Amino acid sequence: MKLACVVQRFGAEVTGGSERHCRVIAEHLASHHDVTVLTSCAQDYVTWRNVYPPGAVRAGPVNVLRFPVAHQRNLGRLADISRIVFTTRSSPEEQERWFVENGPEVPGLIEHLQQHGAEYDRILFWTYRYYQTYFGLPLVADRAILVPTAEEDPLIWVDVVDRLFSLPIGYLFLTPEEAQLVSSRASRPLAPSSVIGCGVDPAPPHVKDVDLSMAGVTDPFILYLGRIEPNKGCQTLLEYFDKYLDSGGPPVQLVMAGFPNMTIPSHPSIKCLGVVDDEMRETLLAKARLLVVPSPFESLSMVLLEAWNQGLPALVNGRCAVLHGQVVRANGGLSYRYASEFAASLTYLLAHPDVARRLGRQGLAYVEQEYRWPHVTQKVEEFLSASLKV
Amino acid sequence: MTVLADDIIRVEPLMREIEDRVRDDLRRRLLARGGAPEYQDPEVFRSVDRLLHRAADRPDEHALLPEFLGPESDWRIETHVRFASHRPVTGPLVLFVKRRILLPLTRWLYDYTVDNFQRQERVNRMLIACIEELAIENARLRRDLEQVRSVRL
Numbered sequence: 001m002k003l004a005c006v007v008q009r010f011g012a013e014v015t016g017g018s019e020r021h022c023r024v025i026a027e028h029l030a031s032h033h034d035v036t037v038l039t040s041c042a043q044d045y046v047t048w049r050n051v052y053p054p055g056a057v058r059a060g061p062v063n064v065l066r067f068p069v070a071h072q073r074n075l076g077r078l079a080d081i082s083r084i085v086f087t088t089r090s091s092p093e094e095q096e097r098w099f100v101e102n103g104p105e106v107p108g109l110i111e112h113l114q115q116h117g118a119e120y121d122r123i124l125f126w127t128y129r130y131y132q133t134y135f136g137l138p139l140v141a142d143r144a145i146l147v148p149t150a151e152e153d154p155l156i157w158v159d160v161v162d163r164l165f166s167l168p169i170g171y172l173f174l175t176p177e178e179a180q181l182v183s184s185r186a187s188r189p190l191a192p193s194s195v196i197g198c199g200v201d202p203a204p205p206h207v208k209d210v211d212l213s214m215a216g217v218t219d220p221f222i223l224y225l226g227r228i229e230p231n232k233g234c235q236t237l238l239e240y241f242d243k244y245l246d247s248g249g250p251p252v253q254l255v256m257a258g259f260p261n262m263t264i265p266s267h268p269s270i271k272c273l274g275v276v277d278d279e280m281r282e283t284l285l286a287k288a289r290l291l292v293v294p295s296p297f298e299s300l301s302m303v304l305l306e307a308w309n310q311g312l313p314a315l316v317n318g319r320c321a322v323l324h325g326q327v328v329r330a331n332g333g334l335s336y337r338y339a340s341e342f343a344a345s346l347t348y349l350l351a352h353p354d355v356a357r358r359l360g361r362q363g364l365a366y367v368e369q370e371y372r373w374p375h376v377t378q379k380v381e382e383f384l385s386a387s388l389k390v
Numbered sequence: 391m392t393v394l395a396d397d398i399i400r401v402e403p404l405m406r407e408i409e410d411r412v413r414d415d416l417r418r419r420l421l422a423r424g425g426a427p428e429y430q431d432p433e434v435f436r437s438v439d440r441l442l443h444r445a446a447d448r449p450d451e452h453a454l455l456p457e458f459l460g461p462e463s464d465w466r467i468e469t470h471v472r473f474a475s476h477r478p479v480t481g482p483l484v485l486f487v488k489r490r491i492l493l494p495l496t497r498w499l500y501d502y503t504v505d506n507f508q509r510q511e512r513v514n515r516m517l518i519a520c521i522e523e524l525a526i527e528n529a530r531l532r533r534d535l536e537q538v539r540s541v542r543l
Binding site: 083087088089318327328331332333334335338340341344345348355358359362 | 398399400401402404405408409411412415416462466467468504508511
């Protein structure tokens with residue numbers, strides 16, 4: 001098959017859940033198909049500044065076609081239109097303007113889809129929230145497959161999204177909860193879909209141990225991995241952890257590893273390491289008592305799969321249906337909703353290390369069963385073949 | 391349902407156990423601080439707790455009460471600024487001054503206010519959901535009562 005994968009940014013340096021998902025799926029599909037990635041020249045999602053040169057380039061097994069972004073994102077204008085769209089009954093024009101302001105505005109990519117869209121057998125669009133999907137998918141709807149990576153954030157309730165969800169001929173979802181969310185949002189029955197998740201390679205055998213005490217990490221510790229910002233639930237995590245310390249639970253250190261995008265209070269029981277390299281990451285995952293995932297919005301938590309891949313149990317935000325669902329299906333950890341539940345669950349896991357270890361092993365068994373690449377690629381292949389027959 | 395089944399630790403019953411313990415501690419703390427004496431009865435407390443849970447989980451968009459509050463412009467907190475002028479000639483200049491000079495100068499105050507308005511709006515939505523849950527509960531009880539009465543008659 002000749003396939004196109006449309007995504008807002010693409011590159012090994014690009015971090016971000018949906019971009020990474022697109023990259024690894026495209027690379028695996030490329031072993032059996034002719035895959036071209038259509039994307040912007042941007043590298044960061046805050047400004048959409050053009051960094052990569054426009055045009056065609058080969059990136060490993062896939063062809064990449066990059067198009068320049070017409071203008072950088074104006075955060076003030078985006079904040080203003082977001083307030084209108086997300087806090088009032090806004091008009092379709094205002095909602096459409098939100099997609100323009102959110103960007104990345106790539107007129108060349110839209111033109112390419114108009115002129116060459118029919119040359120692809122199937123075109124897969126990653127995330128419904130960006131310009132390239134909102135304006136590009138309707139042009140090639142007869143061959144479009146949407147990978148929405150939808151979360152329970154306010155955008156899902158915006159009126160024009162309903163129209164977008166009625167267009168593709170198929171959907172690839174990351175979790176059953178995401179499928180349920182999109183289907184409950186759409187006013188018409190959805191096109192055929194498959195829940196594919198994402199592949200995870202077996203954890204490499206532990207090679208080198210980093211001395212964590214040099215970095216100020218003390219045993220026992222619990223781990224947060226990822227961007228440190230309020231949107232990821234980190235502010236709430238810090239407040240809940242503070243209450244846990246007050247509650248008199250077993251002493252433990254909270255270690256946060258990731259790019260800090262907020263102020264972290266100076267506290268002997270909280271250690272922020274900033275961005276860490278792979279060796280440090282592996283060591284942290286190997287030595288932590290558990291991984292904490294406080295994010296309120298997720299379509300699939302990759303870091304949770306990564307922790308289970310290492311046999312580490314998890315404590316997740318139960319207000320996020322996806323995280324709660326992942327933990328229950330895997331029997332790989334506990335979820336909490338309030339500060340008191342966070343404290344009680346953390347106390348339980350620290351006081352019952354044997355149970356915690358078993359939950360971690362159950363998480364690993366779940367990853368083995370559901371998230372190894374052969375299983376995931378088989379699901380995608382079967383879905384694409386079936387979509388051609390319809 | 392047991393926590394350990396077929397040699398697998400099932401987390402759902404384990405989480406329920408923890409949650410029940412947390413709720414019971416909360417009930418005792420509330421009573422110790424002079425909370426409603428009705429909470430002496432754990433069943434009453436559980437019932438109230440469930441109702442508030444349902445209200446907290448209800449998506450904002452699904453509430454009935456706002457339909458009766460009249461036009462949104464009369465009651466919804468506006469957290470954004472829409473600039474407009476009725477003056478055909480000087481209007482654009484006035485708008486330019488407001489947008490490009492006054493708004494950037496007062497942005498810090500605007501952002502501070504917006505954050506607080508949004509917090510208030512969250513509380514308002516929760517209260518609306520609570521009222522609606524109570525109304526639903528009341529309607530259900532009224533219906534059950536009518537049924538009991540009709541059976542007796």
